[in-house]
Amino acid sequence: MKILVCISHVPDTTSKINFTDNDSQFDTSGVQFVINPNDEFGLTRAMWFKEKQGASVDVVTVGGAEVEPTLRKALAIGADTAIRVDTPAVDGYQVAKQLSAVVKDGGYDLVIAGRESIDYNGGMVPGMVAAMTGASFVNTCISLEIEGDTATAIREIDGGKETSTATLPLVIGGQKGLVEESDLRIPNMRGIMMARKKPLNVVPATDASSETNTVSFSKPEPKGAVTLVEADNLDKLIDLLHNEAKAI
Amino acid sequence: MSVLVYTESENGSFKKTAYEVASYAKGVADMMGTDVAAISFNANDAGDLGTYGVNRLHNVSDSKLDKFNAAAYANAIAQAAKAEGAKVVVISSSADSRYLGSLVSVHLEAGYVSNVTELPSSTDPFTVKRTVFTNKAFSNTAITTDVKLVGLSKNAYGLKENATECAVQSFEPSLNDNDFSVTVQSVDKATDKVTIADAEVVVSAGRGMKGPENWGMIEELADVLGAATACSKPVSDLGWRPHGEHVGQTGKPVASNLYIAIGISGAIQHLAGINSSKVKVVINTDPEAPFFKAADYGVVGDAFEVVPALIDKLKAFKAANA
Numbered sequence: 245m246k247i248l249v250c251i252s253h254v255p256d257t258t259s260k261i262n263f264t265d266n267d268s269q270f271d272t273s274g275v276q277f278v279i280n281p282n283d284e285f286g287l288t289r290a291m292w293f294k295e296k297q298g299a300s301v302d303v304v305t306v307g308g309a310e311v312e313p314t315l316r317k318a319l320a321i322g323a324d325t326a327i328r329v330d331t332p333a334v335d336g337y338q339v340a341k342q343l344s345a346v347v348k349d350g351g352y353d354l355v356i357a358g359r360e361s362i363d364y365n366g367g368m369v370p371g372m373v374a375a376m377t378g379a380s381f382v383n384t385c386i387s388l389e390i391e392g393d394t395a396t397a398i399r400e401i402d403g404g405k406e407t408s409t410a411t412l413p414l415v416i417g418g419q420k421g422l423v424e425e426s427d428l429r430i431p432n433m434r435g436i437m438m439a440r441k442k443p444l445n446v447v448p449a450t451d452a453s454s455e456t457n458t459v460s461f462s463k464p465e466p467k468g469a470v471t472l473v474e475a476d477n478l479d480k481l482i483d484l485l486h487n488e489a490k491a492i
Numbered sequence: 493m494s495v496l497v498y499t500e501s502e503n504g505s506f507k508k509t510a511y512e513v514a515s516y517a518k519g520v521a522d523m524m525g526t527d528v529a530a531i532s533f534n535a536n537d538a539g540d541l542g543t544y545g546v547n548r549l550h551n552v553s554d555s556k557l558d559k560f561n562a563a564a565y566a567n568a569i570a571q572a573a574k575a576e577g578a579k580v581v582v583i584s585s586s587a588d589s590r591y592l593g594s595l596v597s598v599h600l601e602a603g604y605v606s607n608v609t610e611l612p613s614s615t616d617p618f619t620v621k622r623t624v625f626t627n628k629a630f631s632n633t634a635i636t637t638d639v640k641l642v643g644l645s646k647n648a649y650g651l652k653e654n655a656t657e658c659a660v661q662s663f664e665p666s667l668n669d670n671d672f673s674v675t676v677q678s679v680d681k682a683t684d685k686v687t688i689a690d691a692e693v694v695v696s697a698g699r700g701m702k703g704p705e706n707w708g709m710i711e712e713l714a715d716v717l718g719a720a721t722a723c724s725k726p727v728s729d730l731g732w733r734p735h736g737e738h739v740g741q742t743g744k745p746v747a748s749n750l751y752i753a754i755g756i757s758g759a760i761q762h763l764a765g766i767n768s769s770k771v772k773v774v775i776n777t778d779p780e781a782p783f784f785k786a787a788d789y790g791v792v793g794d795a796f797e798v799v800p801a802l803i804d805k806l807k808a809f810k811a812a813n814a
C-alpha cells in the first residue's frame with residue numbers, strides 16, 4: 245500500500261497571533277512552527293500501517309523552503325520520503341490542486357490529510373483532493389482500518405459516530421482518535437539522524453490559480469472585565485445570567 | 493441568478509441551523525437583488541423555510557439518500573445550483589455540511605470560504621469576514637470565481653424572519669456509481685442527549701473535577717439547564733470522558749449562547765475553541781486561573797460546593813419561572 249500524508253506547517257498552538265503590512269500578512273516573527281496536530285495523528289496512523297501491514301509512507305507539504313524543518317520532523321518520526329511542492333500556499337483550492345498532482349503522479353492508495361489546519365481552519369483541502377482525483381472521501385475520521393482494497397472508517401458526526409466502508413483509493417480528513425494522544429511519537433536521536441539521509445524532493449508547482457484572496461486581517465475586540473460573584477451568593481449569578489446576559 | 497441554500501433535515505424535519513442558513517441566504521439575496529432557493533433531501537414539506545425568506549424548495553426524495561452521503565448530496569447540490577443558475581451557494585458549519593462543502597466547491601468551480609460570520613461587506617468583489625487561527629482573528633476574504641460557496645459559522649447570524657410563500661418542487665439529480673463509493677454501515681448516536689453542536693448551553697468540566705466518578709454533578713447541572721456536556725482535552729485523554737466531548741483548538745468548537753467552565757484552567761488552546769460562545773461563566777478555586785480573563789461571569793470557589801448549590805438554586809429558579 246502506498247500512503248501519502250499531507251502535512252500542513254502551522255504556528256504552534258500557543259502562538260500569539262499578530263499581523264503586519266497594514267494587517268495584510270501574518271506576523272511570523274517569534275512564531276514556532278509545528279506539524280498541524282490533526283496531521284500528526286494521521287502520520288502516526290500511517291506509521292502503524294507501515295509497521296503492522298506493510299506500507300510505504302510519503303509526506304508532502306506545499307510551501308516555501310521554510311517548511312522543510314517540519315518535513316524533516318515527519319521523516320524523523322518515520323516517513324520514508326518527503327516531498328515539498330515549491331510554491332507558497334495561497335488558498336485551499338490552490339493547495340489541493342498541487343497535492344492532487346502529487347497524488348496522481350505517485351499513484352497513492354491512501355491519502356491522509358487533517359480535518360483542518362489550525363491556522364486558516366479551512367477544512368477544505370482533503371475533500372477537494374478527493375474530488376479532484378476521483379477518490380473516495382471520509383471526513384472527521386477517528387478510526388481507520390484497511391483490508392485489501394476496502395477501508396472501514398469511523399467518522400465523528402454531531403453527537404455521535406458513523407461507521408462506513410469505502411473502496412480505495414481513499415482520502416481522509418483525520419483527527420484525534422485515529423491514534424491516541426499517548427501514541428504520538430517524539431522523534432528520537434536515531435530517527436533524527438536517519439531523517440538527514442532520507443530524500444526530501446523539491447518538486448515544481450503545477451500551474452494553478454487560486455479562487456480566494458485575503459484582503460485584510462483583524463483581531464476581536466478586547467473583552468470587558470469579568471464580573472465576579474461570591475460563592476455563597478449564587479442567586480446573584482442566576483439573576484445576572486437571566487436578566488443581564490439573557491442566557492437562561 | 494438566485495442564492496441556493498442547503499437546508500439540513502433529520503427524519504424529514506428541518507434543523508434549526510437550516511433556518512439560520514436560510515436567513516443568511518435571504519440577506520445575501522437582498523444585497524444582490526435576487527431570491528432564495530433551497531435544496532433538501534427527503535424533507536416532509538417546506539417546514540418554516542418560507543418564514544425565513546425561502547421562495548422555493550427543491551426536495552430530493554430518494555430512499556438511497558436516507559442516510560447522509562457526502563458525495564451524492566454534493567453532486568445533487570451542485571446540479572441544483574446549476575439548474576438555478578445560482579451565483580452564491582450557502583451551507584452551514586455542521587459536520588455534514590463541512591464534509592460536503594469542498595466536494596460542492598470542486599463540482600461548481602466555486603471559491604469556498606468557511607467559518608463566515610457576517611453578511612458580505614461587498615458583493616462585487618464578493619468579500620466575507622471569516623474566523624481564522626481558531627477564533628483568535630478574522631480575515632476579510634474575497635472570492636474571485638463566478639460562483640461562490642459560503643460556509644456560515646453557527647450562531648453567528650441568528651434567525652431573521654422574512655415571511656414569504658415557499659413552493660415545494662421535487663428535484664431529481666442524476667447520480668452515478670462514484671457517488672456511492674462510501675457506504676454508511678451504522679450510525680451510533682445518543683438520541684436522548686443534546687449535542688454540543690446543537691446546544692444552546694454547554695456545561696464543561698476539566699481536570700479540577702479530580703476523577704470521572706465526580707461527573708454526576710456535571711451531568712445533573714447540564715440536565716437542569718437542558719445543556720450538552722463537554723470537557724477539556726486532558727479529561728478525554730485520560731479517558732474520564734469520551735473524545736467527542738473534548739472542546740478546544742484540537743477538539744470541537746463550541747458556539748453556544750452560554751458556556752459554563754468548571755475546574756478548567758483556561759489554557760489558550762481551550763479558549764480558542766470556545767471564543768464564539770456568547771456568555772462564558774467560570775467556576776474555579778484559583779482566582780489567578782487564566783479563564784477569569786476570558787469569562788463574563790466568574791465564581792471563585794470549590795466546584796464540589798458551588799456546583800451542587802447551583803443545581804439547587806437553578807431548580808428553584810426553573811420552578812419559579814416555569
Ligand SMILES: Cc1cc2nc3c(=O)[nH]c(=O)nc-3n(C[C@H](O)[C@H](O)[C@H](O)COP(=O)(O)OP(=O)(O)OC[C@H]3O[C@@H](n4cnc5c(N)ncnc54)[C@H](O)[C@@H]3O)c2cc1C
Pocket residue numbers: 257281697698699700701723724725726727738739740741742743754755756757758759760761762765775776777778781793794795796
Ligand atoms: C498542541 C496542543 C493542543 C491542545 N489542544 C487543547 C484543546 O483543544 N482543548 C483543551 O482543553 N486543551 C488543549 N490543550 C491542553 C491545554 O494546554 C491544557 O493543558 C488543558 O486545557 C488543561 O485542562 P484543564 O483546564 O482541565 O486542567 P488543568 O490545567 O489541570 O486545570 C485544572 C483547573 O481546575 C481548577 N481546580 C482544581 N480543583 C478545583 C475545584 N475543586 N473546584 C474548582 N476548580 C478546581 C484548578 O485551579 C485549575 O485551574 C492542548 C495542548 C497542546 C500542547
Ligand SMILES: Nc1ncnc2c1ncn2[C@@H]1O[C@H](COP(=O)(O)O)[C@@H](O)[C@H]1O
Pocket residue numbers: 249250251252253280282283304305306307333336339343356357358359360361362364365366367368369370
Ligand atoms: N500547504 C499544505 N501542504 C500540504 N498539506 C496541506 C497544506 N494545507 C493543508 N493541507 C492538508 O489539508 C488539511 C486540511 O487543511 P485546510 O483545508 O487548510 O484546513 C491539513 O490538515 C493538511 O493535511
